[in-house]
Amino acid sequence: MRLTTSRRASWAALAGLMAVSSLQAANLSITQFRVRGPSGGNDEFVEVQNTGTAALDVSGYKLNASNASGTTGTRLTFPAGTSVAPGCFLLLANGASSGYSGSVTPDLKYGTGITDDGGLALLNASGAIVDRVGLSSGSAYKQGTPLASLGSSNSDQGYGRKLNGAGLPQNSGDNAADWVKVAPTAPRASTSPCTVQGLSVSIADATVSVRNGDDQRMPFAIALSEPATTDVTVHATTADDTATVAAGDYDAVDTTLTIPAGSTSTTLDVTVHGAKTAGPDKAFRVNLSDATGGDVTIAKGSAVGAILNEIPVAAEIWQVTGRGQVSPLLGKRVTTHGNIVTAVGPAGFTMQTPDSRADDDRLTSNGIYVFTSTTPSVKVGDMVDVEATVDNYFNLPELKNAGITATKHGVRLPKAVVFGDTIPSSDPDALSCGATNFQCYVGMRVSIDNGMITTGNLRFSNEPFAEVYITANGKRSLREPGVRYTVPVPEGVNLPxxxxxxxxxxxxxxxxxxxxxxxxxxxxxTFRAEGVMSYAFGMYTFIPTTIDIKKAAPLPRAVDSRPFYAVRVGALNTERFCDTEFNTTFTCSGGDTEPTADEVKLKTQRLSAYIGSVLKLPDILSVEEVKSLQVLQGLAKQLGDDYPAQYEAILQPGHDPSGINVGFLVRTDRVRVLDVRQLGADETWQDGGETAFVHDHPPLLLTADVPSIVGRMRINVISVHPKARQNVDKTGPAADRDREKRFLQAKSLATQVQAIQTDRKNLLAPLLVVGDFNSYQFSDGFTDVVGLVSGRYDDSQNLLKLGRNLVKPALWNAVDSVPAQDRYSFLFTENFGNIQGQSPRQVPTHQVLDHALLNTVARGLFLKMQYGRGNLDAPVQTIDDSASATGVRKAIGSSDHDGFVVDMVALPLSLF
Incomplete structure (x- = not known):
């Protein structure tokens, strides 16, 4: 992209000229809010009030929010027919999980939270800001000095707007001066008492649009709260702001107005002069003073007069888009000539600057979307002139209300940006577009030659198969070594x-x-495609115009059949395989109720299909998150009914308050169980001053004889499921507690492993430690559970120090033998800020939580480790549809983990 010196100068001048945002006034004010409450970050509300003297129709108004980096988004659009009586309130509240917990019933709900250090704004139906308050200097929504963030502690505190002498919300244009901390909060809704005023006078804001050099009359309404028995007079004067009398923007007024007895209003007219050239929106103020008659007070004594310049600005697309998500020409009418249509949709099209006129600023985009509401008449390859209004639709810069003229047809399209190994960047410290990876490409042509779909389709609204997540480098979105992105590396930890x-x-x-x-x-x-970058519902989005599927991934994808001379050991987290009885401290299901008998039956059938057809009937299968022996016996029977194999269910209850346990399914037609026992089941620790069990799910050791090439072979298998890692990457007492418990669990298990493998009778027996470790194959920087259990713990990479490894010789993680792009057993959606647009952005991350650790003997017999694919790669709708499928497809969606199998050569002890 190229930009001449003269273009750079004109662009800088234009950007400075348009720096004044559009102004619009209304009588709706934010009067109280909190962005975090007792239930957490979603326990929030926004209270608004009609401070005017007449009912206010707020249909189409918006509640917007900003984060500390200035990224904005709409949280709520007020439904049609919404009205607020004078002096009355509306309560807007977050209705998401762990949302608003107050006792006052909200009038309207939204589903996406507002960050602790961001800001919020009210926009009218035309998209103009009518009120705003910020919680950081980086917020896009603030007035004057922003308020201080109240932090991340979950308590009932927020901010309330101060009242002026007339009892109305104070709005001096400075957040710090107008707001005060409120604790506890006391939100008001439409059912709350409205503010009752004595006799008071108010002035309303006014707006005019200038489209040529003609003078305009700008009327300001001045109203009494109720009729007076005597004449009321008030003095009105204008005051310069960005609009000035000296510049010829308007004529000054200094006059006294009278509202006759029995009347409630009068009008102040200000003459606004027109403009002949495009320019910024400007504003001045009208101030009231010296009100007399009938004990009148001034309730709202200052009004904004907004002068909107709607003369079209001649601009290139890259001048319209600017460097951020909000155009520097937002709200302006623009003309842009000689651009090329690159994609056409059902309600608009994208166009791009020809390569010969493209700028050389990598942070600006040369493409933009033109919204037409109906199918456009233009075609791909048309050259067009467009006059339109610059809009920001959910943070997508676009042109609307457009006049479009096609001047040529069949024009060569601009060169596409090639997405691949280096674009978009994989380095968060060197992103492709500065603050993000994608903003500078929005609206532009993009080609992808080596794309990979990394998640099945999500659902959206009435679309059962909607968006997918992708990479352009042909790789999975895998969790990689290092401390979680955005989490500070702990002191004393040598990890990036x-x-x-x-x-x-x-x-x-x-x-x-x-x-x-x-x-x-x-x-x-995998696929190759061409299309355009866009931004939809908080996320940068690629929309292909053509796509060619190179290799479609089938589902389910079963493991290879077991070699006849091998023994197969596997593991599967069954995802809360519960019975119908609620007899534990918390529900086994994790929800409000336990499953019904029909739901248990369906779950049993789906797990049977997965174990039988995807994992291919392991000889020994560790199962995690199973409620009871009875429900596991039901699965064993189902397997026997569905497949030519006979299974025995083995389970010993642990200490989990929701009742989930570890256990085994053992093929009795091939395996003879010798012994089963829990390891460290009675070990305790001091948990917050109280004695508690170390293991919620005590490891379960199975000793068995398995068939070998000649005779039988003894094998030891330990089923494990340590504590989950949901708090590990956080800070505070809960994180400290969970890290310590995971550390103690791993030490306990490592001690048991060492005792087993050094026992004389086990010296020649293969030992496998398998299951859901809730830990990666590398350290997370806090406690490397897998490394500790395997004897490969590195103190320099962990916050919690071990001193010396407990397991010698060390165990080997068979995950290391799996092809790199297939090393995942769980799909986790993580929030990482606004790199992808939405804040927080949600990124699907594939990670290994399910491992197989092998002792030296087992490694010597090792053949192969494989994950059976039937859960993580499926579209959401496919998972639901598979519940009613038959055969192998019934396995899809049976759990939220993908299980694995390890095959080993079966040799009798006498051959060692």
């Missing part, structure tokens, strides 16, 4: 931060007709 996979982004395949709507895609599918 993991990148967080900023190269992952979203694809909407059907928006421009590249595929038929509701086409399913399985994760692992």
């Amino acid at each position: 931060n993991w990148s967080g996979n900023p190269q992952v982004f979203k694809m909407n395949t059907a928006d421009f007709g590249a595929v038929t709507p509701n086409t399913p895609f399985n994760a692992g599918t």
Whole structure:
């Protein structure tokens, strides 16, 4: 992209000229809010009030929010027909999980939270800001000095607006001066008492648009709260702001107005002079003083007069888009000539600057979307002139209300930006577009030659098969070594931060007709495509115009059949395989109720299909998150009914308050169980001053004889499921407690492992430690559970220090033998800030939580480790549809983990 010196100068001048944001006034004010409450970050509300003297129709108004980096988004659009009586309130509240917990019933709900250090704004139906308050200097919404963030402690505190002498919300234009901390909060809704005023006078804001040099009359309404028995007089004067009398923007007024007895209003007219050239919006103020008659007070004594310059600005696309998500020309009418249509959708099209006129600023985009509401008449390859209004639709810069003229047809398209190994960047410290990886490409042509779909389709609204996540480098979005992105590396830990996979982004395949709507895609599918970058519902999104599937990933994808001379050991987290009885401290299901008998039956059938057809009937299968022996026996029977194999269910209850346990399914037609016992089941620790068990799910040791090439072979298998890591990457007492417990669990298990493998009778027996370790194959920087259990713990990479390894010789993690791009057993969606657009951005991360650790003997017999794919790669709708499928497809979605199998050569002890 190229930009001449003269273009750079004109662009800088234009950016400075348009720096004044559009102004619009209204009588709706934010009067109280909190962005975090007793239930957490979603326990929030925003209280608004009509401070005017007449009912206010707020249909189409918006509640917007900003984060500390200035990224904005709409949280709520007020429904049609919403009205607020004078002096009355509306309560807007977060209705998401762990949302608003107050006793006052909200009038309207939204589903996406507001950050602790961001800001919020009210916009009218035209998109102009009518009130705003910020909690940081970086917020896009603030007035004057922003308020201080109240932090991340979950308590009932917020901010309330101060009242002026007339009892109305104070709005001096400075947040710090107008707001005060409120604790506890006391939100008001439409059912709350309205503010009752005595006799008071107010002035309303006014707006005019200038489209030529003609003078305009700008009327300001001045109103009494109720009729007076005597004449009321008030003095009104204008005051310069960005609009000045000296510049000829308007004529000064200094006059006294009278509202006759029995009347409630009068009008102040200010003459606004027109403009002949495009320019910024400007504003002045009208101030009231010296009110007399009938004990009148001034309730709202200052009004904004907004002068909106709607003369079209001649601009290139890159001048319209600017460097951020909000155009520097937002709200302005623009003309842009000689651009090329690159994609056409059902309600608009994208156009791009020809390569010969493209600028050389990598932080600006040369493409933009033109919204037409109906199918455009233009075609790809048309050269067009467009006059339109610059809009920001959910943070997508676009042109609307457009006049479009095609001047040429069949023009060569601009060169596409090639996404691949280096674009978008995989380094969060060197992103492709400065603060993000994608903003500078929005609206532009993009080509992807080596794309990979990394998740199955999500659902959206009435679309069962909607967006997918993708990479352009042909790789999975894997969790990689290092401390979690955005989490400070603990002192004394020699690890970098993991990148967080900023190269992952979203694809909407059907928006421009590249595929038929509701086409399913399985994760692992590879493709090549051309299309345009866009921004949809908080996320940078690639919309293909053409797509070619190179290799479609099938589901389910079963492991290879067991070699006849091998023994197969596997593990599967069954995802809360519960019975119907609620007889534990918490529900086994994790929800409000336990499953019904029909739901247990369906779960049993789906798990049977997965174990039998995807894992291919392991000889010994560790199962985690199983409620009871009875429900596991039901699965063993189902396997026997469905397949030519007979299984025995083994389970010993642990200490989990929701009742989930570890156990085994053992093929009795091939395996003879010798012994089963829990390890360290009675070990305790001091948990917050109280004695508690170390293991919620005590490791379970199975000793068995398995068939070998000649005779039988003894084998030891330990089923494990340590504490989950949901608090590990956080700070505070809960994180400290969970890290310590995981550390103690791993030490306990390591001690048991060492005792088993050094026992004389086990010296020649293979030992496998298998299951859901809730830990990666490398350290997270706090406690490397897998490394500690295997004897490969590195104190320099962990906050909690071990001193010396407990397991010698060390165990080997068979995960290391799996192809790198297949090393995942769980899909976790993580929040990483605004790199991908939404704040917080949600990125699907594939990670290994399910491992197989082998002693020296077992490694010597090792053949292969494989994950059976039937859960993580499926579209959401496919998972639901598979519940009613038959055969192997019933396995899809049986759990939230993918299980694995390890095959070993079976040799009798006498041959060692």
